[in-house]
Amino acid sequence: MRIVLDPGHGGTDRANRGPTGYVEADGVLDIGLRLKKLLIDDGYTVLMTRDKDETVELYQRSEWANQRQGQLFISLHTNAAADSTANGIETFHSYNGEWGSIFREEAKRVAEIIQRRLVQATGFRDRGIKTRLVSNNASAINNMDYYAVIRRSRMPALITEMGFHTNPNEEALLKTAGFRQKLADAIAAGVREAYPLIKSLTPIMGNSVASLQQAKAWLKQRAPEYQQLADIYYSVAPAYGIRADIALCQACKETGYFRYGGLVKSWQNNYAGIGATGEASDGNTPLNGADPSKVRFQQGIHGAIFVNPAVGVEAHIQHLYAYATTNLLPVGKMLYSPRFTLVKRGSAAYVEHLGAADNPEGVGWAYPGNGYGADIVNNYLVSLMAAKAEVGSGSINIEAREVKLNIHGRADTIEGFKLEGRNYVPVRFLEAFGYEIAWDEANEIVEIEYRRNTN
Ligand SMILES: [Zn+2]
Structure with missing residues (x-):
């Protein structure tokens, strides 16, 4: 789970202050650093738009987070009002941004959790979760999210307003390290509740925990043009006893959500980099028993080429099967993975053992592969399993x-x-x-x- 923490303001933007010296830019940075430590200790991946007092432009914050494929954006702020009695906590969330409304439900779900945790921890007034839209017919962003970091982030995004620094009572608390720690603890607890991490080893074989409908909803936010691949994964994997949700997550990792930044290209239908060794094929790469009418190598091309997506998915499932079990291929199945026979059979029953460095036998799918499997679990599977299936939008439960x-x-x-x-x-x-x-x-x-x- 890749979480972006965005301490507001900073650098040349240090004007927001309380009446007795609290500076919002410094307060929220301190809370962000405390929160980062808590989440990293838990096993989350944490990215910070700034981790010191520096100027970061508003648009840059989201762009940076999008490039790094963050999965949740939390902008940290304290509030201000002309009326010094204004008080309490509120959380804004994605509603209708540059990527449409696809993050609305998820952002609302997480906003509710974090808002509740912050209110519980502080005893402050609950001002609720909120959205704020541009209301100006002349504007190109009319009816879209007002706050740029929410509007432009390609992930569920929140702005937490953790009390009013213009209120003397709340400012006094915000000035203490103990209270800022309390705020960080509360948000961390909220993240844990929204996206529980998997601490134990994750077997590759078994029934998917995430449903097909969840997988489609999840892909819709990340690779909408590849939603139909979920159908294929979920129809092919069960015959092998392989968890489709895990295989799909691995494909998303290997292909960068099918954006294919690496050596293997999308037309190859090779979703797991099978046969991609770092060197292009000379055209004579052996198929090792794989069906030559469905699988081939080509001179100058990295990795295997599969005739269609269904064969590509099945080859991927077979390759996972090679690692997860010593069983023979299920009866009646043709071999599509040209690397199947090269795998040390049964050497990785758990996702976390797919990286050779993390594997008790020192072998694996990825070399050296430190953290390869844990990355699939924590940065893909956790969010997939938390995804909310859509009802009545083409996918029926x-x-x-x-x-x-x-x-x-x-x-x-x-x-x-x-x-x-x-x-x-x-x-x-x-x-x-x-x-x-x-x-x-x-x-x-x-x-x-x-x-x-x-x-
Ligand atoms: Zn602010």
């Missing part, structure tokens, strides 16, 4: 289930599904109970008639 029936004293179990709290069953099952099912084409009516004499 269908839960298949057995439905028990009793009709005219005859019991049976048929396969139906549950959707948004309701049970659905196909009408065809009624035929077994002596009903006749007909479809009235002209009127689009299903006709169901009971024939008593049928057994």
Whole structure:
């Protein structure tokens, strides 16, 4: 989980002060540094837009955070008002920014958590979570988020206003290190609640923890044009007993969310850098038993080339399978990974062991690979598992289930599904109970008639 901390102001911007000497730029920097330490000790990746007293332009803060692919932006501020009795804590969050409204729900979720934690820790007045939009018909950013760091960050973004430095009581507290530590502790607790890190080892095999709908919602924020790849991962992985959510996270790491900054290019359908050794192929790279009608190497090209995305995904799953287990390929599966036979089978049952440096046997997917697997877990999987599935936007959360029936004293179990709290069953099952099912084409009516004499 990559968290961007943005202490407001600083450098030439040091004008915001309390009546007895508190300087907002210094106070929020101190809170940011305390928070950074807490989060790093926990295992989060923390990026700071500034970690000393310096001038950082407003637009630069978000641009920098976007370039580094931050996953949560927290801008740290204390509040000011002309009325010295104004007091309390409030948190602004993404609503409608330059990337549309895709971060709205997630930002709101995290804002609620952090706001609650800050209020609990301080006992300050709860001014609530808020949004602020530009209201000016003449403006190109009319109806968009007013605050630049929120509007321009390509991630859920918050501005925490941690009390009023213009209020003498709150300023007095903000001037103490103990109180600033309390604020940092509260935000850290909020981050832990919003994005719980995985401390134990993460098995590669098993059922996905994140659902397909979560995966699509998650990709929508990061690589919207690749959402359909989630369908492929989630349809291919179960046959191998591999967690689709983990494989998808690894693909996102290997390809930079399919932006392909490295040697392998998007047209190769190679989502995990299979066969990319750092040297381009001479055209004679061995396929090691992989299906030559589906997989090839080409002179001058780095890594394997797969005929289509489905084959590319399956090769990736197979390669993970090679590391995760000593089992043979599932019956009926063709080999697509040209490196399958080169893997020390079963040498990495856990994601965290995919980097050779972290692997008890000293082998792995990545060399030297320090932190390779932990990065997949903490900087990808944690946010995927926290993603909120969208309801009713093309992806439907269908839960298949057995439905028990009793009709005219005859019991049976048929396969139906549950959707948004309701049970659905196909009408065809009624035929077994002596009903006749007909479809009235002209009127689009299903006709169901009971024939008593049928057994
Ligand atoms: Zn401020």
